[in-house]
Amino acid sequence: MKSALLAFTLLALMPSIALPSDANTGASLTWTSHDPVISRARDLIGRGQLAEAESLLRSTSSADPAAAAQTIEIIRRIRLDYSLTPGQLLEKLKPQIADVQPADLDAWRDSGQLQFRTIDGQTVYFRREPSNLFRFCPAAIARRIEKPKAANQAILIEHLEQVIAEANRTHQAQVVPIKHQIRFTLTVPANTPGAKAGSTLRAWLPFPQEYRQQSDVTLISAGPGKPMIAGNGFAHRTLYFEHRIIDPAQPVAFEAVYAYTSRAYYPILDDARVQPLPADVSTEYLAERLPHIRFSPTLKETAAQIVGDETNPLAKARKIFHWIDANIRYNAEEEYCIIPSFSEHGLTRRRGDCGIQSTLFITLCRASGVPARWQSGWQTIPGNSNMHDWTEIYVAPWGWLPCDPSYGLKRSDDPAVREFYFGHQDAWRMIVNLDYGHPLAPPKLSLRSEPADFQRGEVELDGKNLYFDQFDYDFSFTQSAAGGGKL
Numbered sequence: 493m494k495s496a497l498l499a500f501t502l503l504a505l506m507p508s509i510a511l512p513s514d515a516n517t518g519a520s521l522t523w524t525s526h527d528p529v530i531s532r533a534r535d536l537i538g539r540g541q542l543a544e545a546e547s548l549l550r551s552t553s554s555a556d557p558a559a560a561a562q563t564i565e566i567i568r569r570i571r572l573d574y575s576l577t578p579g580q581l582l583e584k585l586k587p588q589i590a591d592v593q594p595a596d597l598d599a600w601r602d603s604g605q606l607q608f609r610t611i612d613g614q615t616v617y618f619r620r621e622p623s624n625l626f627r628f629c630p631a632a633i634a635r636r637i638e639k640p641k642a643a644n645q646a647i648l649i650e651h652l653e654q655v656i657a658e659a660n661r662t663h664q665a666q667v668v669p670i671k672h673q674i675r676f677t678l679t680v681p682a683n684t685p686g687a688k689a690g691s692t693l694r695a696w697l698p699f700p701q702e703y704r705q706q707s708d709v710t711l712i713s714a715g716p717g718k719p720m721i722a723g724n725g726f727a728h729r730t731l732y733f734e735h736r737i738i739d740p741a742q743p744v745a746f747e748a749v750y751a752y753t754s755r756a757y758y759p760i761l762d763d764a765r766v767q768p769l770p771a772d773v774s775t776e777y778l779a780e781r782l783p784h785i786r787f788s789p790t791l792k793e794t795a796a797q798i799v800g801d802e803t804n805p806l807a808k809a810r811k812i813f814h815w816i817d818a819n820i821r822y823n824a825e826e827e828y829c830i831i832p833s834f835s836e837h838g839l840t841r842r843r844g845d846c847g848i849q850s851t852l853f854i855t856l857c858r859a860s861g862v863p864a865r866w867q868s869g870w871q872t873i874p875g876n877s878n879m880h881d882w883t884e885i886y887v888a889p890w891g892w893l894p895c896d897p898s899y900g901l902k903r904s905d906d907p908a909v910r911e912f913y914f915g916h917q918d919a920w921r922m923i924v925n926l927d928y929g930h931p932l933a934p935p936k937l938s939l940r941s942e943p944a945d946f947q948r949g950e951v952e953l954d955g956k957n958l959y960f961d962q963f964d965y966d967f968s969f970t971q972s973a974a975g976g977g978k979l
Contacts, residue, residue, distance in 0.1 A: 516781075516929050516930055517781070517782065517783060517784070517929055517943075518781075518784055518828075518928045518929025518943055518944035518945075519783050519784065519829075519832070519929070519943055519944070520562045520563070520565075520566055520829060520939055520943055521556070521558060521559035521562045521563070522534060522537075522559070522562055522563040522566040523783050523832045523833070524782070524783060525556060525559040527555055527556045527559055529548065529549070529552055529554060529555035529556075529560070530555060530556065530559045530560065530563060532548060533545040533548055533549055533555075533560075533563050534563075534832075536548065537563075537566075537567065537570070540609060540610045540611050540612065540613075541612065542567050542570065542571065542611050542612055543612045544612075545563070545567060546564055546567050549563055549564050550564070562939050565939060565957075566829065566830060569827060569829055569830050569959065570609075570611075570830050571611070572619070572827075572959075572961060573618065573619055573826050573827055573830060574608070574609045574611060574616040574617065574618055574619065575616065575619050576616060576617035576618065576619055576621060577614075577616060577617075578594065578597055578615060578617070580617075581597060581606075581617045581621060581622070582594060582597060584621070584622060585597075585622055587637070588622065588636055588637055588638070589632060589635045589636060589637065590635055590637055592635075596632075600625060600629050600631075600632065601615070601617075603629075604628075605624075605625060605628045605629035605632070606621060606622075606624070606625050606629070607620075607621055607624050607823075618824075618826070620824045623824040624823045624824050626640075627821070627822070627823055627824075628821070628823070644875075645902070645903070647873070647874065647875075648873060648902075648918070648920075649902065649904060649909060651668070651756075651918055651919070651920070652902065652909050652912045652918065653906070653909060654668055655667055655668050655756040655758050655912075655916075655918065655919070656758060656908050656909065656912070658756075658758075659756075659758035659760070660760075665757055665758055665759040665760075666704070666705045666755040666756070666757055667755060667756050667758060668755060668756045668919050668973075669753050669754070669755045669919065669973070669974035670753065670754050670755075670919045670920070670971050670972070670973060670974060671708075671751065671752075671753050671971065671972045671973070671974050672751060672752055672753070672754060672872060672922065672969055672970075672971055673712070673749065673750070673751045673969060673970045673971075674700075674748075674749065674750055674751070674752075674922065674967070674968070674969045675747070675748075675749050675966075675967075675968045675969070676697050676698060676747070676748050676749075676750075676949070676965070676966070676967055677745055677746070677747045677965065677966045678695055678697055678745070678746045678747075678948075678949040678951065678963060678964070678965045679743055679744070679745045679746075679963060679964045679965070679966075680693060680695075680743060680744045680745075680746075680951060680953070680958065680962075680963050681743050681962075681963070681964070682740070682741050682742055682743045683740060683741055684740070684953065684958070684962060685962075686953055686954065686956065687737055687740040687953060688737070688740055689737060689738060689739065689740060690736065690737065691736070691737040691740065691953060691954050692734060692735070692736055692737070692953075692954055692955075693733075693734070693735045693736075693737060693744055693951065693952070693953055694732070694733070694734050694936075694951065694952040695732070695733045695735070695746040695949060695950070695951050695952075696730040696731070696732055696733075696932050696936070696946070696949060696950045696951075697719070697730065697731040697733070697746060697748050697949050698728075698729070698730065698731075698869065698870075698922075698924040698946060698947055698948075698949065699711075699721060699722065699729045699730055699731045699748070699750065699924065700729065700750065700752045700869070700922050700923060700924060701724060701725070701729050701923045701924065701926060702724045703724075703923050703926070704757065705754065705755040705756070705757040705917070705919075706752055706753070706754050706755070706921070706922075706923050707752065707753050707755075708751070708752055708753040709724075709750065709751070709752040710750060710751045710752070711731070711748065711749075711750045712749040712750055712751060713747075713748070713749045714731060714733075714747065714748040714749070715746075715747060716733065716735050716744070716746070717733060717734065717735060719731040719732055719733045719748065720732040720933075720934075722932075722933035723933070725926070726926075726930075726933050727925060727926050727927040727928075727929075727930035728924065728925050728927075728930055728932055728933070728946040729924055729925070730932055730933055730946070731748050732932075732933065732934060733746050746949075752922070753974055754872075754919045754920070754921050754922070754923075755919055756916070756917060756918050756919040757894060757916060757917045758916045759890050759893070759915065759916070761806065761890065761893075761915045763804050763806050763807050765889065766804055766805060766806050766887060766888065766889075767888035767889050768888065769805070769863070769886070769888060770888055773863055773886055774863075777858065777863035777864060777865050777886060778858050778861065778862075778863055779858065780858075782833075783832055783833040784833055784834040784835060784851055784928075784929075784944065785834075785835055785851065785854060785855045785858065786833055786835055786836060786855065787855070787858075787859050788835075788836060788839075790839065790840075791835060791836075791839055791855060791856065791859060792859055794839065794856065795812070795856045795859040795860045796860075798811050798812055798815045798856065798860075799811055799812070799860045805861065805862045805885075805887050806887045806915075808857070808860050808861070808862050809857055809860075809862045809864075809885045809887070809895065809914075810911075810914055812853060812856045812857055812860065812862075813853065813895060813897060813900075813914045814901070815856075816849055816852065816853050816856075816897040816900070817897065817900035817901045819842060820838055820842055820843065820844055820848075820849050820852060820897075821842065821843050822843070822844070822845060822846075822849070822898065823843040823844065823845060824845065825844060825845035825847070825848060827942070827960070828847060828942060828943070828944050828945060829939075829940075829941070829942060829943055829944075831848075834847065834848050834851035834852070834944075835851050835852050835854075835855040838851065838852035839852055845881075845898070846880055846881040846882065846896075846897075846898035847868070847881040847944070847945060849897040849898045850866065850868075850881045850882055850883045850896075850897055850898065851866070852897075853883055853895065853897040854866060854883050857883075857885055862885055862886070862887070863885065863886035864883055864884065864885045864886070865883065865884050865892075865926075865927060866881065866883060866884075866925070866926075866927050866928045867881075867882055867883060867884055867894070867923060867925060867926060867927075868880065868881040868882065868923075868924065868925040868928070868945055868946075868947065869921060869922040869923045869924035869925060869947065870921070870922040870924070870947060870967065871920055871921060872920045872921060872922055872969055872971065873918075873920045874920075874971065877967060877969065879945075879947040879948065880898070880921075881898070881945065882894060882895065882896040882897070882898065882899075882917075883895045883896070883897065885915075890915075893915045893916075894913075894915070894916060894917035895913065895914055895915060896913040896917065897913075899913040900913065901913075924946065924947065925945065925946055925947075928944045928945055929943060929944045932946070932950065936950060936952060936957070937952060937955045938952055938955060938956055938957035939957055940957065941957060941958075941959050941960050948960065948965050949963075949965050951963050
């Protein structure tokens, strides 16, 4: 508690800082600026003419300097995400697909089964391919030499069954508590370009919220130095470190060990019990939030088709949840910073990862009159931990209900298990973010590596951002059942 109060005090005393992107948009100025030069560069980027866009930005003095600098950086990040030449992708595929040929790449690219861009006249492939190829291309899947093992859903389904049984038995919404101990390490490598003796490293590491079913948050150890803990309830809860480099030839590891208890959340929902929306629910949760939550004509038409003449908000949201599950397939996604609009991206491509699916769900709900918002952090399923994004919707009398469109409908003959992730949440979570795109605590001076989400950490060297290719992170955990119950 003292740490949280200290954080509030420190933040209140901080001077006003000009933020490096439009406040709370979750996007760089590349996608939000109305500067005519930036608009022209944005159009060139959209057409794959990155060299011309960069030349334009570097040769003019009339553009907004911050927006121009950010756009040059976004161009660099696009090139990193689309860095595989046809020859390099072919070499990656040879151990996985028998007798793969350049003609196969051409056919799979032309059919939309390989993710690529044409940049400055050259075809380049998404750096994470062939992961999406093996999701969307039946021919490639059939020819794959070694078939991957199907994900083991048994441990998750067993957990969901336990949660449902315990909630029904106890008539409690928060059940099956699991104690977590997390070790998060962010390492800046030795001889990082620009580092010198006396340089200042600033680092932000994720830290769990105290939020309804997540409690007993305790910082066990951290270093180097003593970090500042962002107050509970900040949109992105962080541990903030500052470190003066002594020897740039040595790596610097920021590490924190912390603990918390997470419970599953399983309120008993019933459409017949729904009440009118209270007047004190903020209208911001029903509004657009450009560029990522956008009520385009196509989106509004889609929402109207999904919801039809339904008036019950819980039933509306359920219809949208089912539509996402049936129509928006999961894929390995680009870095969010290079995506102009999450909702448009998911709606037009009919694909997306957890953050894209969640933002599209939020946007469709808001456009249909159901308050919705973002939540994210990590999933901590044993053997399957990862960064993860999900949502909440507001329906009276229950209040904010978790919905996880990415987990979607589960394969089960039990309708309660099948529909679990509409209105409920498992206990294998670490809630870090209560919204997206807000300033960190304290604010970062440069464009964040991830302007929307916050899960891998963020770093600055002498006020300049270090992107994801310039540092490493590691997340590990141990778990035990609170109260001696079954894990």
